[in-house]
Amino acid sequence: MTSAQIVGLVIVLIVVVALVLVGVVTMRRRALRERFGPEYDRAVAETDNRSAAEHELRERQHRHAELTLNELRPDVRARYAEQWQAIQSRFVEQPTDAVAEADALVTRLVAERGYPTEDYDEALAHLSVEHGYTLGHYRDAHEIHLANTRGEATTEQLRQALVHYRAIFADILGDTTIPSSTTAGSGTPAGTASTARPDRTSANGAAVNGTPVTSARDSARR
Numbered sequence: 001m002t003s004a005q006i007v008g009l010v011i012v013l014i015v016v017v018a019l020v021l022v023g024v025v026t027m028r029r030r031a032l033r034e035r036f037g038p039e040y041d042r043a044v045a046e047t048d049n050r051s052a053a054e055h056e057l058r059e060r061q062h063r064h065a066e067l068t069l070n071e072l073r074p075d076v077r078a079r080y081a082e083q084w085q086a087i088q089s090r091f092v093e094q095p096t097d098a099v100a101e102a103d104a105l106v107t108r109l110v111a112e113r114g115y116p117t118e119d120y121d122e123a124l125a126h127l128s129v130e131h132g133y134t135l136g137h138y139r140d141a142h143e144i145h146l147a148n149t150r151g152e153a154t155t156e157q158l159r160q161a162l163v164h165y166r167a168i169f170a171d172i173l174g175d176t177t178i179p180s181s182t183t184a185g186s187g188t189p190a191g192t193a194s195t196a197r198p199d200r201t202s203a204n205g206a207a208v209n210g211t212p213v214t215s216a217r218d219s220a221r222r
Contacts (some may be wrong), residue, residue, distance in 0.1 A: 001093040002158075006023075008161070014158040018086040020044075020053055027098055029054065030052070032054055034055050034058055035057075035061070035129065035132065036128055036129070036132040037132040037133040038133065038136055038169060039128040039132035039135055039136075040053075040057065040085070040132070040134060042136075043056060053211055056067060057128075058059070060125050060126070060128060060129055063125070063126065063131055064086070064126055064129040067115065067116075067126065068112055068114055069113055069115070070112065070113055070114045071115070072112065072173070072174065076112070077169065077173055077174065080105070080173055081173070082104075083105055084166070085104065087101045087102050087105060087162075088162065088166075091159075091162055093159075095155055095159070095162075096148055096153075096158065098158075098162065099141075099145055099148050099158045099161045099162060099165075100148065100149070100154070102141070102146065102165040102169075103141070103142065103145040103165065104142075105165075105169070106138070106165055106168060106169050106172070109169065109172055110127065110171060111125060115127060115171060120142070124139070129174075131168065131171050131172060134167050134168045134171040135168065135173075137164040137165070137167040137168045138164070138165075140160070140161070140164045141161045141162075141164035141165045141168070143158050143159035144158065144160065144164075145161060147162070
């Protein structure tokens with residue numbers, strides 16, 4: 001084999017290895033996008049470094065794998081659904097209290113599923129692995145809840161908070177129908193899934209406003 005042939009072979013091997021590496025990176029990136037949904041874009045935007053963001057997301061997956069998550073029994077799911085219905089009904093007369101109770105109920109549900117709740121940011125990181133398509137609802141709702149505790153939230157913001165809480169609540173609770181408010185009126189949080197951003201639709205086939213909706217993750221994969 002001549003020197004030119006050897007050089008040519010080396011170049012071909014280098015190109016093949018480079019293409020394989022590009023393919024591996026592309027596949028891993030696609031897998032992260034499908035797993036985390038909007039949380040992938042959020043992580044990239046926050047770090048302004050795609051590689052660092054992807055490393056952090058993979059670390060979240062490793063930490064999540066160490067958790068022991070609980071599947072809720074049907075009677076436990078029914079109990080949570082009843083508690084949600086009571087909160088939603090209370091919104092008409094006591095919107096401030098209803099939003100505070102919604103935040104507490106979601107926190108209890110997160111804890112019962114087996115996620116740590118002592119630190120809010122840590123809880124978000126863990127939830128993003130399985131609930132990245134609705135986690136934005138939780139962030140938006142919690143921000144309004146904090147404004148609510150300071151007495152700074154408007155009634156419309158409180159209504160939106162309850163809509164957001166309902167989406168993340170239904171997602172974490174699993175395949176079940178979350179009752180909607182049966183009371184008509186301007187103060188009723190009767191918004192449907194369409195009131196939220198399109199990439200934050202309830203997942204896992206759960207229902208929002210009493211109507212079953214398609215999983216946001218499934219929709220994204222079609």
